[in-house]
Amino acid sequence: xxLKCVIIDDEPIARQxxxxxxxxxxxxxxxxxxxxxxxxxxxLTENTVDLIFLDINMxxxxxxxxxxxxxxxxxxxxxxAYPQYAVESFELDVLDYLVKPIPFExxxxxxxxxxxxxxxxxxxxxxxxxADYFFIKCDNQIEKVLYQDLLYAESMMNYVxxxxxxxxxxxxxxxxxxxxxxxxxxxxxxxxxxxxNRHKIQSIDGNMINIxxxxxxxxxxxxxxxxxxxxxxxxIRR
Numbered sequence: 690x691x692l693k694c695v696i697i698d699d700e701p702i703a704r705q706x707x708x709x710x711x712x713x714x715x716x717x718x719x720x721x722x723x724x725x726x727x728x729x730x731x732x733l734t735e736n737t738v739d740l741i742f743l744d745i746n747m748x749x750x751x752x753x754x755x756x757x758x759x760x761x762x763x764x765x766x767x768x769x770a771y772p773q774y775a776v777e778s779f780e781l782d783v784l785d786y787l788v789k790p791i792p793f794e795x796x797x798x799x800x801x802x803x804x805x806x807x808x809x810x811x812x813x814x815x816x817x818x819x820a821d822y823f824f825i826k827c828d829n830q831i832e833k834v835l836y837q838d839l840l841y842a843e844s845m846m847n848y849v850x851x852x853x854x855x856x857x858x859x860x861x862x863x864x865x866x867x868x869x870x871x872x873x874x875x876x877x878x879x880x881x882x883x884x885x886n887r888h889k890i891q892s893i894d895g896n897m898i899n900i901x902x903x904x905x906x907x908x909x910x911x912x913x914x915x916x917x918x919x920x921x922x923x924x925i926r927r
Contacts, residue, residue, distance in 0.1 A: 691715075692807055693737055696722035697729045697752070698768060699745035699923050707742050707768060710796050716804055724748075726755035738763045738901050745769040756781040763881050764803050767802075777916035782786065783874075802873045814851075818822075824870070825851070827858045834858075836875060841885040842867055852903070880908040887919055 711717045723729035724834050726749045732738070732867045741763050745752040752767065753774060761786055764784045767774075768791060775786045784806065810836050822835045838853045846866035851858040860905035868876065868884050878884050879898060883905050892899045893916070896907045907915050 691718040692739040692803060693718050693720045693785045694740045694742065695729060695732050695736075695738050695748070695763075696742045697724075697726055697743070697755075698722070699724045699747040703744065703768065707796075708792070708913060710791075710793055713793070717800060718766070720826055726752070726759075729908045733761055734765075739764045740800075742768050743783075745771055745774055753777060753781070754909070756783070764806055766799050767804065776917050779879050779902055779914055782921060798869070801869055805873050825860050825862070827851075832858065835884070836872065837874075837888070839886055840889050841883060841903070841905060842898055844882040848920065875919055877915060880906055880912060890919065893919070 694711055696704050696707050698707070698713075701724075702725075708722065711719045716739070719816040720738070721729075723732060723888055726743075727749045733741075737800050738761065741761065743752045743755070743765050745767065745905065746769065752769070756765065756778070765782075767778050767783050767786045768789065769787070770789045772788050778786050784803055787795060787799055821837065822833055824831050824833055824877050826832070834851065834853065838855070838860045840854060842864060843850045843852070845859075847861065847863060849860055849867055851860060864878075864882065864884055868878055869885070875886060875888060876884055877887050885900060885905060887896060889900050889902070890898055893907075894904075895911060896909070898905045898907060
């Protein structure tokens with residue numbers, strides 16, 4: 690099933706580039722585009738939309754204001770020239786944040802995440818149970834790993850160590866490849882060498898995440914994004 694996409698951006702060249710990128714990805718389908726959120730309302734209300742590519746700095750209403758007031762259930766990927774709104778955007782539950790000029794490889798990675806989230810939701814919507822495990826090759830065997838048992842993964846060059854609740858497994862895979870194949874709603878990259886199960890985080894102390902007895906560093910360049918994603922809709926405030 691293809692993800693139905695809408696582009697909201699006031700720059701014609703930007704819309705054209707994103708449209709070309711969408712055309713090159715076989716699981717995406719562009720159903721419309723608009724130069725600002727006000728002109729996109731009919732598109733969003735008259736069609737089933739799965740994914741929105743949203744600019745920030747637009748006339749009439751900007752992307753952030755649109756997100757704050759929108760009731761859309763579509764996933765949103767920000768496409769903007771302004772990196773300073775990333776934390777605010779993630780607090781509004783965007784799926785990813787792309788800074789122009791956007792390379793196709795980075796665009797594809799964001800779309801793969803959107804597809805993963807979409808596929809993850811489908812079994813629940815169809816009444817079928819969602820898969821709660823994956824298989825991976827380790828020591829010449831194919832091992833079954835429950836998502837809930839995987840605490841975190843650590844990169845070791847071309848290998849990754851998977852730490853579960855009962856053991857550790859050394860597998861021949863890159864952390865990047867593992868990240869792309871695990872559910873983005875459950876696993877988050879917090880450092881170039883670490884991917885963690887956000888459901889297993891017990892506490893955050895400064896730049897350190899505590900999972901059981903293990904302390905895992907949050908890299909400085911990912912800290913704001915990681916905290917925004919981990920804490921969104923979960924932080925009890927005064």
